[in-house]
Amino acid sequence: MAIDVRIPTVLRKHTDGEAKVSGEGSTLAELVDDLDDRHAGLRDALVGMDGQLHRFINVYLNDEDVRFLGGIQTPLRDGDTVSILPAVAGG
Amino acid sequence: MPARDISQAVGGTPLVGLPSMSPPGYSLYLKLEGHNPTGSVKDRVAAYLIAAAERAGQLHPGSRVLEPTSGNTGIALAAICAPKGYKLTCVLPENTSQERRMLLSLYGVDIVSSPAGEGSNGAVRLAREMAADDPDLYMPFQYGNPANPRAHYETTAPEILRDLPDVGALVAGLGTGGTLTGAGRRFKEHDPAIKVFAAEPEYGDQVYGLRNIDEGFVPPVLDTSVLDGRIKVDSVKALQATRDLAAAEGIFAGVSTGAALSVALRVCDPRRLAEGSKVVVVSPDGGFKYLSTGAYAPGDVADIAAGLSQTLWA
Incomplete structure (x- = not known):
């Protein structure tokens, strides 16, 4: 049940500078818990007190924003790629 | 016609x-x-931003306009502001294409560069700081308008x-x-x-x-x-x-x-x-x-x- 997770520069202080880490979980919430066990501080960086993703964080499952899938309860499958990106604008 | x-x-x-x-x-x-x-x-957006400000009485000949942009909005605003006599300043991230900077210069726009590493967010941050320091500047602010x-x-x-x-x-x-x-x-x-x-x-x-x-x-x-x-x-x-x-x-x-x-x-x-x-x-x-x-x-x-x-x- 390995999930590849891509970490943005701003959160690599939690992953010893690694841009790509691996985690496990059948949902995004489980993955975040697993990641926090391996890389302390990641959960608080991603999820707020209300249990939802922080407003300025976008999480993508195989390029799709999880807010339009199942949010923090989005189901994951072996081999999925989860990407974390800070919210940025254009224009 | x-x-x-x-x-x-x-x-x-x-x-x-x-x-x-x-x-x-x-x-x-x-x-x-x-x-x-x-x-x-962005020509559509710029036309609406400027028209809305004019209707609200926020612009007059000689007004100074400030906008954070990765380029296209700035160029579109410039084409409207130049003939109307509005003086435009654009805050542009460093990592935008040369063509965008050249076009802005052609229209007489003052360019302020924001750090490449902050992307468009940095341009927004810097423009907000400049506007806060200078109440005579009008900022259309496409992101919030x-x-x-x-x-x-x-x-x-x-x-x-x-x-x-x-x-x-x-x-x-x-x-x-x-x-x-x-x-x-x-x-x-x-x-x-x-x-x-x-x-x-x-x-x-x-x-x-x-x-x-x-x-x-x-x-x-x-x-x-x-x-x-x-x-x-x-x-x-x-x-x-x-x-x-x-x-x-x-x-x-x-x-x-x-x-x-x-x-x-x-x-x-x-x-x-x-x-x-x-x-x-x-x-x-x-x-x-x-x-x-x-x-x-x-x-x-x-x-x-x-x-x-x-x-x-x-």
Whole structure:
């Protein structure tokens, strides 16, 4: 049940500078818990007190924003790629 | 009948079919916003921003205007401000194309550079600081001004619906959220079954050089309730689709057009969009302003995209 997770520069202080880490979980919430066990501080960086993703964080499952899938309860499958990106604008 | 002046020549852009690139069972159409006077969809936004400020009595000849922009909005504002005698300053991230800077200079715009590592968020931050220090500056602020989505609600979407009343889906890039929010809202009112998809640019690491997550920025004008999905597109996929578009359909577009097009190709799938659907993709601009980035030069797409990924192409 390995999930590849891509970490943005701003959160690599939690992953010893690694841009790509691996985690496990059948949902995004489980993955975040697993990641926090391996890389302390990641959960608080991603999820707020209300249990939802922080407003300025976008999480993508195989390029799709999880807010339009199942949010923090989005189901994951072996081999999925989860990407974390800070919210940025254009224009 | 001739237009009175260039500001009256905004909009009315072509909606063209993409017969060669449409997947079996689907029809793709491209709204060519590069056909606007300064070559981008931002002519619509700039016209609405300035008209709204004038109606509110916030501008008069000699006024100074300040706007954070990755380029297209600045160029569009410049073309309106120059003849009216408004003095425009643009805050532009360092990593924007040379062409954008040259065009702004041509219009007499003062350019203030914000750090490349902060992307557009840095330009927003710096412009807000400058405006706070100088109350005489007028900042339209496309990211938070309802005139931005209204331009698309009142012009972009009705033009598409007039040409293609049975449109089934809209795909547009996510920058300020103005196009998606304004056109998406109009489309949902026309037919709630129409799907609206956002193409979000994914850049290289250097563009996300925020010091902490709280420096992230979600534009206040973006209403995600009109979206059915948001899909990120990296520079390789965006560039490949942009180059395919030239080869397959003869259309020379900017890189963000390729990003939206690649999302359109992805959603043409019976699991998310009924077969037979007509899909409109918004092409924000043509390719000329990106020539200096090497996006269209001969060579390996992955190599070229690697260089491009540190440049703001949306």
